[in-house]
Structures are given as C-alpha cells and as structure tokens.
Amino acid sequence: MRETVRDYEEAVLDIVAMIPAGKVLTYGDIAEILERGGPRQVGAVMSRASSGLPWWRVLRADGKLPGELVAAAVEQYVKEATPLRSGGRTAAPTGEPSEPRVDLRRARWNPAGAEQVALQRIRESLGGTAEGVSIRMSEADDWLRS
DNA sequence: ATTCTGACTTGCT
DNA sequence: AAGCAAGCCAGAA
Numbered sequence: 310m311r312e313t314v315r316d317y318e319e320a321v322l323d324i325v326a327m328i329p330a331g332k333v334l335t336y337g338d339i340a341e342i343l344e345r346g347g348p349r350q351v352g353a354v355m356s357r358a359s360s361g362l363p364w365w366r367v368l369r370a371d372g373k374l375p376g377e378l379v380a381a382a383v384e385q386y387v388k389e390a391t392p393l394r395s396g397g398r399t400a401a402p403t404g405e406p407s408e409p410r411v412d413l414r415r416a417r418w419n420p421a422g423a424e425q426v427a428l429q430r431i432r433e434s435l436g437g438t439a440e441g442v443s444i445r446m447s448e449a450d451d452w453l454r455s
Numbered sequence: 456a457t458t459c460t461g462a463c464t465t466g467c468t
Numbered sequence: 469a470a471g472c473a474a475g476c477c478a479g480a481a
Contacts, residue, residue, distance in 0.1 A: 335464095336462075336464090347464090349460095349462095352462045353461070354462090355462050357462095364462080370463075370464055370465085374462070378462070
C-alpha cells in the first residue's frame with residue numbers, strides 16, 4: 310500500500326502542532342524528521358495549512374518568512390518571547406530598521422526524550438507498509454548539528 | 456513523458 | 469547584509 314499525499318500532510322501538520330511556543334523549526338528540519346520530501350514539500354503543505362495552526366513557528370533556514378507573513382509572525386514572536394536578532398543593536402548603521410529575524414541558534418526547537426520519540430513515531434507512520442524501510446537508529450545525532 | 460511552479464537551500468558575489 | 473544562480477523534490481498542467 311502506497312502512502313497518500315494526505316498522509317504526508319498530516320504528518321507535517323502534526324509536527325508543527327508539537328512545536329512549543331517560543332521555539333521554531335525550519336522547513337528543512339521537518340523534512341529531515343520525516344525523511345520524506347524536502348523543504349519545498351513542507352512549504353507546499355504549509356501554504357495550504359488551515360488557520361489555527363502555529364504556522365509562524367515554521368520558517369526558512371535564514372530565520373525569515375515570506376514577506377506578507379512577516380508582520381503577523383513578528384506579532385507572535387513578541388507574544389511568545391521568541392529569540393530574535395536585530396530589533397536593537399544589530400540594526401544597520403545607516404538607520405535602516407532592518408526587519409527582525411528569528412535567531413535560529415537560540416530559537417530552534419531541539420526535541421528530546423519523549424518528544425523525539427513522538428516524532429520518530431510520526432515518521433514511522435509514513436513508511437508504514439513493509440517496503441524495505443531501513444531505519445537509522447542514530448538519527449538523534451543529526452539533532453546535535455549546530 | 457515533459458515542462459512549469461513553488462511559505463525552500465546553499466554557495467558565491 | 470542582499471542578490472543571484474543552481475540544485476532539489478514532488479505535484480500539477
């Protein structure tokens with residue numbers, strides 16, 4: 310039995326729903342967790358995501374989000390005290406406000422223990438049907454990458 | 456089968 | 469820091 314597109318969407322949405330307030334994940338991170346598709350696929354899912362989802366906690370690898378979403382997102386970041394870069398000191402000397410960007414180094418969600426297990430379970434739910442799915446046990450190491 | 460498209464990434468200026 | 473080109477992945481036309 311082949312996995313359906315719908316399954317992939319559910320998996321992505323489940324993960325997004327698990328991200329704690331004040332923390333974030335990049336599109337690529339989610340693709341890695343699922344070991345399916347890539348950043349663009351995750352982005353595609355998010356573009357169709359229904360409201361009610363903490364979409365602002367999923368952003369690009371550079372800590373930004375597509376233009377239109379920035380305003381709404383920043384509002385949330387402030388509310389959730391998400392670590393940002395800029396705002397004050399790092400602003401350009403030219404006087405340009407420079408849009409705030411999430412500080413990935415500090416804000417990236419690093420799932421541990423039970424959370425990581427839960428994510429693994431979500432991933433496994435995708436390959437479900439015995440298809441020679443070789444599982445890597447030491448995947449956790451990937452999360453230690455800086 | 457082929458081409459287009461996009462809430463993406465990386466590497467190089 | 470900002471812009472650009474290529475690479476990448478999968479669904480849609």
